[in-house]
Amino acid sequence: MGNIQSILDQSMEIDGAIGVALADYDSGMCLGTVGGRQGFDLEVAAAGNSEVIRSKQKVMRSLALDDSIQDILITLGKEYHLMFPQPGSSLFVYICLSRQGGNLALARHKLTELLKNLSI
């Protein structure tokens, strides 16, 4: 059996984590979410950001870049929004971190490790 809930729960333990979603970037649909805050719908956010990943992939194809996306970072005034695609699949982890309480390097490291163990 899969371990999605466990991966999401462990992601929420990252310092400064506000909300985490595991989503599919082909459909923009979520397989699970944890956390969030009032007025911030993680399902909508993950769906919108799946278009960001697909757009970047399209650009990479246009440029004939023989590479893959390791992560995408969007820096807001108060938050970091990170997207981590799982290699070899269309799944990605989307995490929203507080800039005040979060450590970007540690978050990247932990998410990379967690994604290695993701199974469905």
Next chain:
Amino acid sequence: MAQIDPETGNLNLQVVYDGAPQSGKTSSVVSLGRILECPVVTPGEDRGRTVYFDWMDYVGGLCQGRPIQSRVLTVPGQEEWSSRRRLILDSADAVLFVVDSTESRVAESKRRFERLCEDLQRRRRDIPVLLQLNKRDAPDALPAEELRARLGAELECVESVAPKGWGVREAFVLLVSAAIRALRNSECLYSHALFDTQEMQLPDPEKLRELLEHA
């Protein structure tokens, strides 16, 4: 078949749950409905067995900026309703084949899976098919790899325990994802076919039930 609703702008998809009788098709959709907070319509149930279909609509996700409206349908599992089953399969953009993981039901699942492949081939439907290996909590559940080998189905699969809701959302999302990828690959998403308003009126549960009544 995938269509764009002219009123809402949604991309409408139909995904169909097939499988041997009592493999957990209805149970999966009911659990999915509970998780996604969507009502499931089941017309004409007969002593717990699906006679027509189960129906659920879910709007979620995005494709080319359009919200995706997924229509989830199950087929009746019993042999006597096979013509209804084929009619429902004809409208599918992707099929999830639900498999009872227990040893005693493998032969029946294999037979039904072969029939699904024949039906799709005969109708020249080149659509994605995924497996949902259900009843993984049964004491005599076969290992996933052995089950797939015995079915002769080297397809993407998700393990599940439908009544507990384990794995049903994952299977659904991967199914819709596969349907979207197939549409993109066929370049159908960029063609005018999806905008053909004549083909856009998908029936509601009552109209579909009436249609199947004569099948």
